[in-house]
Amino acid sequence: MKFVVALIRHETNTFSPVPTELSDFRRGTTTHGPAYGEAARQACEGTNSAAAAYLDLARGMGAEVDFAVCANAVPSGLVTRAAFESLCDTVVHSARQGCDAILLDLHGAMVVEGYPDAEGELLRRLRANTPAGLPIGVALDFHANFSRELIRHATVVAGYCTYPHVDVYETGARVGRSIRALLEQRSAPVLLWRRLPMLTHMLRQTPAMQPMKDIMERAMQAERDGEVLNASVFGGFPLSDIPCAGLSVVVVAERERLDAGEKLLDELCAQAWSRRADFVFPATPVAESIAYAKTLEQGPVILVDHGDNCGAGGTTDIMAVLQEVLAQGLEDVVAGPFCDPATVALLFEHGVGAEVTVDVGGKTDMPALNLTGQPLRLTGVVERLTDGNYTVTGPMYTGMRLSLGRTAVLRVGTVRIFISERPQEPYDTGVFTHAGVDPAQSKYVLLKSRQHFRAGFEPFARHIVLVSGPGVCSSDYSLFPFKHLPHPMYPLDADASLADSESWCTASVA
Structure with missing residues (x-):
């Protein structure tokens, strides 16, 4: 038996001005771009990834693995057509050599020049180049956006049930169990999908809290009880201006129990739609949020600048929130x-111990939102210089080897500022501890994140203050010039209704 495995992950913010090249797909590898073959296996083995679960599945079934590619990029702007074609060609080439199943670890919100649903196009090409009925299992991020193309060509789909994403391996294992049952002729899966006309706010999506909490719990319980094979609720990625953005529900049902799958799909969708107003996050002015943080006596206080979060495509060089922190005298x-x-x-030229005056950040304009880069002039002492390398020890992507590129710590009074060559959302304390700085010992920790920071930083936080800084990850949808979203779409259109949903069932093309 032989499996083709591939990991391709990118969350595309179509409002970001930073294009995504093939060389950017290097996160978690030791190469200067994607890893292939044995290098791809080594990058994923033993990590909290769906691909690692696939490797364990193959080992348990005595199957050979062709690990086509491991390509993981930090969220940013449109993926270039050349990068996408290269990645697709690699996976399709492996599939053409023959296999018993294809197991994909994808994101689900990748947008390419010419392909608004890049994962759907990848699946279409795989179907066109493999025997009819070949099982294709797909693990997806909680923020996946769905078109019919992806659903109609997949055999099994499952998504992360957590945000921060700490169940990535488990998601791959869920896909693997269903694929194994199919290969052993114990199951005949059917995919049911519905996308609701809801552009939810990411700060209100997490299954750890309402309004998503008991919706996701119902889906997970249905899967555990055997009511259906798999059940996934996807918050969707709202910062992609594409026709298939929005909240989706996917159910994998047994063909002989299709009615149970349809019933669950209706129930989950109705529950999400009834709470649509609760998925909207109200923003607070930056100065007001920092002033509130200053009143909090006990730390650590986590300040979360969620408008410029590279985990959703931000440039992480907007200095407005740090400028306000310094202006209000936080220490x-x-x-x-x-x-x-x-x-x-x-x-690095000046070296450790040098006193310098530098203009930090503000190097990138964001024309989609009419934002101009504004550097922040700082005078301080170079306290530490590092290579920026660390291994994730927290619960999200545990074991993954990451690099900030060369990193400098600039101390301005009692404020330590980390400046790096590469963007990285701080979901693990390694972004600081690799340089000998323990954030748990500081009064304030300013992060550019949205929810993922909770994986590594929430356990020791006394307070968390969400700060609505500017950037292409803003929760204020009125700032974004959406052109390709379907309408009506809530909350942009108050007259949107559940009848505006789009649905698909793979039984219709069996």
Whole structure:
């Protein structure tokens, strides 16, 4: 028996001005781009990834593995057509050599020049180049956006049930169990899917809290009880201006119990739609949020600048929130990482112990939102210089090897500012501890994140303050020039209704 395995992950913010090249798909690898074959296996083995679960499945079934590619990029702007074609060609080539199943670890919100649903196009090509009925299992991020193309060509689909995403391996295992049952002729899966006309706010999506909490719990319980084979609720990625954005529900049902799957799909969709107003996040002015944080006596206080989060495509070089922190005189602060390769180069030239004046950040304009880069002039001491390498020890993507690129710590009074060559959302304390700084010992920790910070930082936080800084990850949808979303779409259109949903069942093309 032989499996083709591939990991391709990118969450595309179509409002980001930063294009995504093939070389950017290097996260978690030791290469200068995607890893292939044995290098791909080594990058994923033993990590909290769906691909690692696939490797364990193959081992348990005595199956050979052709690990086509491991390509994981930090969220950013449109993926170039050349990068996408290269990745697709690699996976399709492996599939053409023959296999018993294809197991994919994808994101689900990748947008390519010419392909608004890149994962759907990948699945279409795989179907066109493999025997009819070949099982294709797909693990997807909680923020996946769905078109019919993806659903109609997949055999089994499952998504993360957590945000922060700490169940990535488990998601791959869920896909693997269903694929194994199919291969052993114990199951005949059918996919049911519905996308609701809801553009939810990411700060209100997490299954750890309402309004999503008991919706996701119902889906997970239905899967555990054997009511259906798999059940997944996807919050969707709202910062992709594409026709298939929105909240989706996917159910994998046994063909002989299709009615149970349809009933669950209706129930989950109705529950989500009834709470649509609760999925909207109200923003607070930055100065007001920082002033509130200053009143909190006990730390650590986690300040979450969610408008410029590279985990959703932000540039992480907008300095507005740090500027307000300094203006209001907060002390004992650890902040970052801010991505600014040019400033890092200057600080490395000066060396540890040097007193410098530098213009940090503000190197990137964001024309989609009419934002102009505004550097922040800082005078401080170069406290530490590192290679930026660390291994994730927290619960999200545990074991993954990450790099910030060269990283400098600039101390301005009692504020330590981390400046790096590469963007990285701080979901693991390694972004700071690799440089000998323990954020748990600081009064304030300023992060550019949205929810993933909770994986590594919430356990020791006394307070969490969400700060609505500017950027292409803003929760204020009125700032975004959406052109390709379907309408009506809530909350942009108050007259949207459940009847505006789109649905698909693979039984119709069996």
